[in-house]
Amino acid sequence: MLKRGRSLALLVLVLLPLGGPAGAADRTAFIAGVEDLPLVPNVKVVSDTVVAFDAAAGRIVEAYAIGPVTKQAVLDFYGQSLPQLGWTAERPDRFVRQGEALQLDFFGRDQQLTVRFTLAPQ
Numbered sequence: 001m002l003k004r005g006r007s008l009a010l011l012v013l014v015l016l017p018l019g020g021p022a023g024a025a026d027r028t029a030f031i032a033g034v035e036d037l038p039l040v041p042n043v044k045v046v047s048d049t050v051v052a053f054d055a056a057a058g059r060i061v062e063a064y065a066i067g068p069v070t071k072q073a074v075l076d077f078y079g080q081s082l083p084q085l086g087w088t089a090e091r092p093d094r095f096v097r098q099g100e101a102l103q104l105d106f107f108g109r110d111q112q113l114t115v116r117f118t119l120a121p122q
Helices: 070-087
Strands: 036-040 050-056 059-066 088-091 094-097 102-106 113-122
Touching: 036 113, 070 088, 070 094, 070 102, 088 102, 094 113
Parallel strands: none
Antiparallel strands: 050 059, 059 113, 088 094, 094 102, 102 113
């Protein structure tokens, strides 16, 4: 976890599987640096793209994930799951919580959609 007031720090990507020994379908992964930002099913974080900084204004995290999902499926997943974690939707692709904003951006096609997650001070 990042500590406020420290100089810039780079985090290493860690996916945290939850649950028992069941198959991958029963696991939930999270993005490093945002302990309660679940990863939409069927995508994988591109490990060398996750960067997290602790700045004076707050934390900044950027990560990319890729997989065979549709933009609408991603928006639906986060539209349902993030409010349960205290996030408020400003738009279907932007959420805010406690002075932070999460932006979702999309690149590519449904067969290989890339999602960029950007968390920054609001």
